[in-house]
Amino acid sequence: MAITSIIQSGPGAGVLLTNTNRFDDLLNLARKNSIHYLLFGLACCGIELMQTGGPRADLDRFAAVFRASPRQADLMIVAGTLSYKMAERTKLLYDQMAEPKYVLAMGSCANCGGLFQSSYAVVKGVDKIIPVDVYVPGCPPRPEALTEGLMRIQDIIMSERWWREKRRPQSGAK
Amino acid sequence: MAETVERRILGRMSPSDEEIVINFGPQHPSTHGVIDFVTQTNGEIIRRSVPDIGYLHRGMEKIGETVGYPGFMPFTDRIDYLAAMFANEGYAMAVERLLKIDVPPRAKYLRAIAGELCRISNHWVAVGTMASDIGASTPLTHALREREAINDLLEELCGARLTFNYARIGGVSFDAPEGWGEKILNYLEHLESYIQEYDRLISLNQIYVKRLANVAVISPDQAIAYGLCGPNLRGSGISWDTRRDLAYGAYPDFTFDVPVGQGKMGAVGDCWDRYAVRVLEMRESAKIIIQALAKLPEGEIMAKVARKPKPEAGEAMGRVESARGTMCYYVVSDGSEKAYRVRVRTGSFMAMGIIEEMSHGLMIADLIALIASLDVVAPEIDR
């Protein structure tokens, strides 16, 4: 009770107490507002990823910063075309990320191979190797589209229940 | 599979006990794309660094044989996405040579204006990412902000921010909208003052100069022998610019200087020279755009071309001065409506060839500076 009264009288109390009725929500609120994404720009979508992190459509206002190392990343934004030569490294990077981890396939090439359907060296979609949570279409997607993709990831994070389930159910790769 | 590549490279390297072999890449925070540098180092000093490319090989040249002449235009965007207008233009020029058609003057001017805007946009990314690789993270956000302004201008023109698909075989696809010229001129006024501010912030910054001057000096003979082109070649003191010397398109109507590396901060051909050439080229591009907007002729933007052009059997070469050097399209036709062979020769591929030679004795941070100063981009290398 003493703690509650302290919380109730402190700054931001209205936000804190109305939005975190449940323990899960509190945890997820913290998690969704601090997504660290792996800077995995492969091709043209990588430039739009950079621009989305740039000053205009700022990903940093979601407190989503890029990390160069997969060990420090929660979200892997696969931005660009995946070639067979790169596919094994991609799987390695995905395996190196710590749970819970999410994958956002950005752009046509990451979704399904894009306009390189007849190419001999392109993997037709990154979900042939790693499970994908959100697909953002576009060639390349506008920064606003990528921002919406990030917000969908935030929705996924917000809908997870930790108190009852120990692990987030894994989505399967094709 | 990673073992196969490294084992073969390791076999040639034969590191001693104190040396280690590490991979820079293919995923690394430098934004030049997915390139792997297998580096044998003794502490900080590099014995040799062998680039391993192909992580973004998408088979463009094979696709060029299947999609038909007009259908290859969107793929040329993806070859060099930072300065896609030049890639479009080069391919269009090669096929126009095959078809023996002339482009209307207004289309030539529009191609030149769009191309020079792209050059400024590309050089912003080049200097911004170079600063970021050296360690200064803020100039990258400044550069991206400027690039957003140019993206807006080009989006008004052709609808896309990055992969424009603007040039067509025989002309361009969209005409300049109303008021576009004034917006560009407004932007260019702001550009000059901004480049000066950028100069004070980075180019003449003592730390930046110390990191780049006298690092990885490429002599003029080496530059020619390894086939470098564009700002890399000009940074070594050789004054060659395809726009001026092999006059094509609308460029004979413009007067502009061609900046050349002069060794202001160190030796001629060091990293700072290549960087300085790019900053100066931004100013020259602004000059060209102002002249082009003043002289923009009226008329059509597209010549009469069949929907599925069928050139006669033969071959043609189209050269443009892209932001990264001379980009050559070699198109071979066998008389049908699909190209027999499309070959793209890019400046970044040639620039990678010189890295192994230059890497002896560099420190690891200098290797990063070298790669950044060569302004390579992965899809140009791998296609």
Add this chain to the structure above:
Amino acid sequence: MNAQEIHSKLKAQFGDAVGDLAEAKIDPFVMVKSDKIVEICRFAKDEAGLDFNYCEDVTGIDWPARNVIEVVYHLFSLQQRHQFVLKVEADRSQPSVPSVQGVWKAANWLEREVYDMLGVSFVGHPDMRRILLPDDWVGHPLRKDYQEAGGYHGVTNTRPDPLVKLGQKVEEERKAIAAAAPPPVATPATATPSGGFGTDSPPHQPPRASHAPVAATNTAPASVSATATAPAPATAPAPDKKESPNG
């Protein structure tokens, strides 16, 4: 110098090894003998007046009709501002050409790419290995008879067409509705389709579940079976169009 003068200079020096200037209608080229290519290139580079110090491109073209692979050399001179194209024919079954990387260092990586893409081995090259494709790739892609292997290291190269899957689902549900036609009350709550595109939220579907039983009650079963056996165009709006006159 134009192409004629360069050609005559080369022919004067090397005689038979240099072919005729091809009557190409757009860009001319010269066919040379492959065993002399290194000397010709060195002469082109060193001779005053030619000064081809810049190797612009080395590439290859596969001509299965003539049973050769052409290796094309684009030479350029920065001082003289002229260019020239040399071509060498290599036998298609075992293509092998002397390497010119001793003349211009730029040819080093360019020849590796020709080897990778077309299988031409360059004699005398210090580092003849693949450059763009993985080392254990089978085949040379730019050959005209290249067959894709169907994948690489377990990753297949096809992707199930999502519209086909969606069409099959639509067809199955239509059959289920037609089979359950007599009791119209049973609202097929299970008819809401699950996403056919992956693991994210299901695609927006028009409310076919509410239309279907209406169609079954208002019309004779004949028209229901007519809609059931109508060819499924595998697009979601199509059921809407078919059932709106009924509903």
